[in-house]
């Protein structure tokens with residue numbers, strides 16, 4: 011027995027019970043080492059060994075703390091204590107404090123928060139709680155909710171300690187209504203054949219506690235009648251005994267997956283005042299679905315006492331598949347995968363691969379095959395979590411609010427403030443459209459709802475509409491509902507600033523405020539969810555930007571006719587018949603000089619200031635002549651058609667509404683009318699550089715910031731971080747390519763987009779990407795500015811800075827370790843490593859250590875066996891050179907990862 015190790019164990023064991031008094035820092039390797047007079051490295055090595063042995067657990071956040079597992083399990087009996095725990099999760103429920111039973115209910119702070127609140131309110135309602143009926147499709151969590159409500163009642167001492175939760179599944183008695191009634195109400199000896207003695211029923215058994223009637227639609231009418239008498243008076247008679255009245259005090263909960271109005275007696279329904287519908291899995295957010303997957307795998311890990319990883323394809327298929335059996339089916343499906351994977355390999359980490367899954371999941375995965383990936387990628391549970399995203403969104407919210415405060419302090423012009431705010435939210439919009447993932451069904455549903463609400467606002471307030479911007483509102487709502495509790499908490503923390511901001515808007519743009527208020531209320535009502543004041547401000551900004559930019563459609567229509575009112579009357583007639591503000595009009599009285607007409611047209615277009623295409627319908631004159639007025643002053647493409655009539659306006663208007671293309675619209679109009687058209691193409695998509703990173707969007711964003719900060723001023727080139735996998739799957743079909751002209755992609759690894767240059771991150775660090783980057787940037791900045799940029803990039807993209815963005819480990823130390831290991835390797839292997847390869851290796855190995863520390867190494871390599879046989883010498887050299895690294899981080903570099911290092915070295 012190693013004495014030092016045991017000393018460390020005893021020290022941790024002794025203190026774990028009192029950890030909340032000591033503070034988590036007390037348990038870091040450094041602190042423990044100091045107390046015992048041993049080095050931090052040695053302490054860390056033994057501590058990690060004991061984590062692997064299952065004696066200790068460690069926290070996932072820094073400084074990493076080590077606690078005794080068994081003691082933690084006793085302190086937190088309701089939790090799964092795995093090898094790695096989150097510090098916050100322990101702090102949230104320090105022993106001694108009351109555990110929130112709803113914490114384990116996924117969505118309790120998100121998509122079902124309202125339902126949870128309703129349930130809680132109903133069951134605590136004096137004296138016996140109100141009867142509650144839970145509805146919702148099979149597997150959506152009705153029974154689970156009942157179980158949690160019962161725990162909640164117990165924890166809050168709202169029912170006595172001995173009180174039971176008694177469940178009766180009514181459908182099990184579908185063919186024997188008498189038996190059901192007898193079991194429920196009890197029976198008297200001799201009431202039916204086989205009733206040999208008096209028997210109290212389930213109602214009596216649940217006295218003081220909870221009675222749950224599942225599948226209540228299978229309850230026979232007679233039984234329903236008996237039941238509502240009990241609900242009214244708390245009295246009932248046993249089967250076969252109408253003389254002796256019985257009493258029980260029971261909280262009644264019901265569930266059905268059918269429409270209650272169609273299956274229950276009205277008389278019974280009237281006595282159930284609270285009916286709560288739980289959403290299907292499809293109606294829940296992506297984050298919640300992710301959480302369910304994570305939670306199920308974690309539970310399985312606990313059960314089989316093995317670490318489990320899940321293949322990326324399996325994970326994606328689970329996320330995409332529509333589970334008709336909802337959470338229940340999803341959980342069963344994962345469990346089946348786990349048990350098949352476990353049967354294959356009982357010894358080590360259990361990897362759930364596609365072949366372990368049921369056929370329907372394999373089929374689903376086939377729909378999303380990613381040709382660019384050759385190896386199977388296994389995901390660690392940590393990799394699936396995404397808390398950084400939340401911080402980023404809140405940071406954007408902060409920025410918007412800060413923007414307003416700066417204006418307020420400086421006493422600037424309100425329009426300036428608006429402009430600045432609109433700029434700020436455009437970053438949020440980019441995030442919503444290009445970076446976030448959504449569930450399509452949820453989006454479709456919300457789209458329908460928002461469309462409906464805005465249609466009403468359009469009629470009521472003549473609100474202009476813009477489909478592109480409406481897409482953003484829908485996504486914003488989706489994002490908001492997915493992270494309800496986080497947003498609410500943020501709103502709560504900024505309540506004063508939000509109020510001040512709201513009041514300023516109310517004074518400065520009362521009409522838009524009223525519209526936003528109305529829209530927010532409508533959305534809130536339809537979604538049964540109270541949207542906060544900040545949402546109102548975001549919607550107001552949306553309304554403001556749409557009102558500024560013009561009418562409904564992707565194409566902006568203008569009618570120009572000679573005469574005092576011809577254009578206006580055609581416009582009015584067409585808009586009215588089309589039921590939408592498709593056209594604007596410019597009348598051209600004969601006494602007005604053409605230059606003035608030109609000015610008016612330009613003014614109208616300036617108001618547009620978007621990338622929409624425009625179509626001018628004119629009565630006569632040369633098409634080129636009209637175009638001369640606006641040449642160079644409008645960024646969208648313009649089609650001009652002559653010979654306008656009301657009929658033509660109607661036809662063009664309806665094709666605009668159908669969202670047809672500009673050229674096609676002009677072509678069709680001229681086919682049916684004796685007219686000519688000409689299209690002038692001006693449109694330029696905004697140039698952009700995309701940033702990607704395989705591990706997460708957060709790293710991509712960090713690289714983008716490093717790049718952006720290297721520029722001294724804003725330039726006419728946009729930088730957008732995008733989701734790596736969406737790009738790899740959708741390639742040029744990704745929406746970003748439709749909206750932007752992508753001049754380059756920066757990051758790692760290469761997403762292989764044909765025709766778009768890719769600049770690897772290591773080349774930027776090494777400086778060899780300079781000419782490639784300069785070739786791009788010279789279009790936007792002067793040579794002197796480019797010089798400055800190059801210097802700044804060199805500084806910002808120092809290896810240290812980049813690694814700092816990648817890793818949670820101490821950068822200085824990790825770089826030092828890698829440097830030493832590589833130096834040893836260089837000597838042993840007797841090679842010169844060129845600078846570029848060396849930097850690539852630095853980044854690669856830092857990623858590698860990060861992966862190993864997080865226990866998510868790449869475990870597959872195309873020709874692993876051949877590599878293992880043929881490169882034994884290389885393997886032993888790597889083992890030798892990296893032995894210090896392995897020891898320091900308590901990790902072991904698997905052969906598969908060595909094979910990737912081999913590939914790297916072979917680039918030399």
Ligand SMILES: Nc1ncnc2c1ncn2[C@@H]1O[C@H](COP(=O)(O)OP(=O)(O)OP(=O)(O)O)[C@@H](O)[C@H]1O
Nearest residue numbers: 114115116147148149150151152153154267337338
């Ligand atoms: N919000 C939730 N968080 C975590 N797990 C959940 C949640 N809701 C349901 N589950 C899990 O999903 C599974 C199915 O739930 P449950 O049996 O409660 O569904 P149900 O609606 O009662 O289905 P049925 O109508 O078929 O009886 C259970 O294993 C439950 O633990």
